[in-house]
Amino acid sequence: MEYILLHLIISSVGVILMRNGALMLSKGATALSTKSHFSGLRVGLTIVALGTSIPEVAVSLISTFKNEETLAFGTLIGSNTFNIVFGLGLTTFFTSIRVFAKSIWRDLLVAILGGILLFVLLNKQLIFNVGANYLTRTDALILFGTFVFYYIVIFTNKKSRREISLLNAQKHSSFHHFNKQTIVRNIIVGILIICVGAYIVVIEALLLNSTTPLSSRFIGVSIMSICTSLPEITTTLAAIKRKRQDIALGNIMGSYIINFLLTPCLLTIKGEAFYDYTLNYDLIFSILICTLCITLALSSKNYVLNKVTSIILLLLGILFYVTTYLRG
Numbered sequence: 001m002e003y004i005l006l007h008l009i010i011s012s013v014g015v016i017l018m019r020n021g022a023l024m025l026s027k028g029a030t031a032l033s034t035k036s037h038f039s040g041l042r043v044g045l046t047i048v049a050l051g052t053s054i055p056e057v058a059v060s061l062i063s064t065f066k067n068e069e070t071l072a073f074g075t076l077i078g079s080n081t082f083n084i085v086f087g088l089g090l091t092t093f094f095t096s097i098r099v100f101a102k103s104i105w106r107d108l109l110v111a112i113l114g115g116i117l118l119f120v121l122l123n124k125q126l127i128f129n130v131g132a133n134y135l136t137r138t139d140a141l142i143l144f145g146t147f148v149f150y151y152i153v154i155f156t157n158k159k160s161r162r163e164i165s166l167l168n169a170q171k172h173s174s175f176h177h178f179n180k181q182t183i184v185r186n187i188i189v190g191i192l193i194i195c196v197g198a199y200i201v202v203i204e205a206l207l208l209n210s211t212t213p214l215s216s217r218f219i220g221v222s223i224m225s226i227c228t229s230l231p232e233i234t235t236t237l238a239a240i241k242r243k244r245q246d247i248a249l250g251n252i253m254g255s256y257i258i259n260f261l262l263t264p265c266l267l268t269i270k271g272e273a274f275y276d277y278t279l280n281y282d283l284i285f286s287i288l289i290c291t292l293c294i295t296l297a298l299s300s301k302n303y304v305l306n307k308v309t310s311i312i313l314l315l316l317g318i319l320f321y322v323t324t325y326l327r328g
Contacts, residue, residue, distance in 0.1 A: 011204040015230055017197030018055065021190045022231035025051045026238040028186030029247060043247060046154060049254025051191045052235050055079075055198035055228035056259050059220075060266040062202050070276045071206070072267055073122075074220020075228055076259045077279060080115075081221075081286040082229040085317030087236050087252050088293065093310035094237075097245050107253040108294050110150055114260040115287035117146065122275045122283075134272040140265040147261035194231050201227045221282050221324055256290065281327075285320055289313070 029048045056079055063072035091097065121139040124131040205224050232255050239248035267273035296309045 008204075011201050011227065014197040014200030014204065015227060017200070018194050018227075018230050019197075019234050021193030021195075021197060022052060022234035023238055024186045024190030024193065025231075026190075026235040026242075026247075028183050028190060029235075030239065030242050030244055031183045032187070043250065046151070046254065047187060048235055048239075048247060048251045049258055051187070051194060052231035052251060053255050053258045053263065054191065054194045055201065055231060056255075056263050057266065058195070058198040058202045059205075059224060059228060060263050061269075062206065064267050064269055064273070066206060068206065068216055069267055069273045070216040070279070071220040071224065072273075073264075073275055073279055074217045074282070075224040076263055077282045077286050078221035078225025079229045079232075080256045080259050081282065081289060081320060082225050082317070083232050083252050083255055084286070084289045084293065085313045085320065087229065087233050088249075088305070089310050089313035089317060090233070091236055091240055091248055091252075091310075092305045092313070093307055095240055095245065096304045096306040097249055098304050105294075106153070107250070107257070108290070111253055111256045111260070112287060112290050112294070114146065114257050115283070115290065118143065118260045118264060119280070119283055119287065123277070123280065126277070133275045133277050135264060135268055135275060136272050137268045140268040143261045144265045147257070150257065150261070198228065217276055217278060218324065218327075221279070222321060278327075282324070289316060292316075 025048060029043050029051075032043055032047070056076055059075045060072045063069060063075075120127060121142065122133065122135060125133060202224075205219065205227065232251060235251050236248045239245070239251065264273075292312070293305065293309070296312065297305055
């Protein structure tokens with residue numbers, strides 16, 4: 001018991017580091033969008049999403065060399081679920097998010113299609129009665145190619161008139177005095193701090209996994225996913241506090257896409273990555289919860305995600321983790 005408590009204390013240090021790194025990254029990213037021609041959505045989908053996805057990348061790399069692919073897949077899937085149900089759930093509780101831009105619809109659809117593509121590649125035996133429950137290097141190339149194409153499309157997105165008007169109204173914001181060096185420093189240092197915190201949390205989680213009777217699937221979907229999602233949650237709430245809903249939503253959607261299209265590719269570095277088919281329940285839930293966001297936006301007036309969205313997502317999140325615990 002004392003041994004487990006020690007792991008939890010050390011892990012908390014890593015969690016605090018990830019939180020502080022995420023706050024620095026958010027500040028730098030907000031300043032970058034404010035003072036440059038980059039749209040907030042593009043910054044959220046790229047720089048912020050890549051930075052806050054570092055913990056999941058660390059899990060994938062370390063788990064691969066320790067033959068813990070189930071822990072890695074569970075973390076990626078669980079992290080996406082947690083980001084939607086609690087990240088977006090908490091965000092829409094404090095402020096309504098209007099989903100009206102063509103680019104946001106594009107990103108939501110890519111997120112769903114990315115999840116479906118990953119499901120198909122991981123379940124070739126179930127769907128096509130060929131192969132086995134492994135992610136191959138060919139599968140990784142398909143995922144990576146889709147991801148690269150998506151990012152090429154992202155960079156055609158520029159600031160909308162609405163965003164430019166918003167920034168002009170906020171021209172006296174606290175970021176007005178930020179210079180390029182300060183912005184770059186905040187982004188780079190924030191990402192480095194997240195890296196250090198992520199490494200600590202991942203190592204401690206792997207040690208905890210080897211000393212407890214809990215399954216790798218359960219630790220990945222629950223404990224690890226919650227810990228690795230902290231940068232996304234912190235960054236999202238910080239962006240909302242600065243009234244940058246575009247960066248907040250872009251961060252959540254970008255992390256979701258990265259976790260399903262890019263990060264799984266890292267699991268094939270040593271060869272085929274084993275996939276535990278019992279994770280299908282968690283993967284399907286993650287895809288459906290993202291689909292629900294589009295449905296809720298379509299069914300509301302002016303395409304708004306509001307407190308109704310928040311309550312639904314939070315309740316579904318609680319239900320998911322209760323069933324996860326009961327499944328063991």
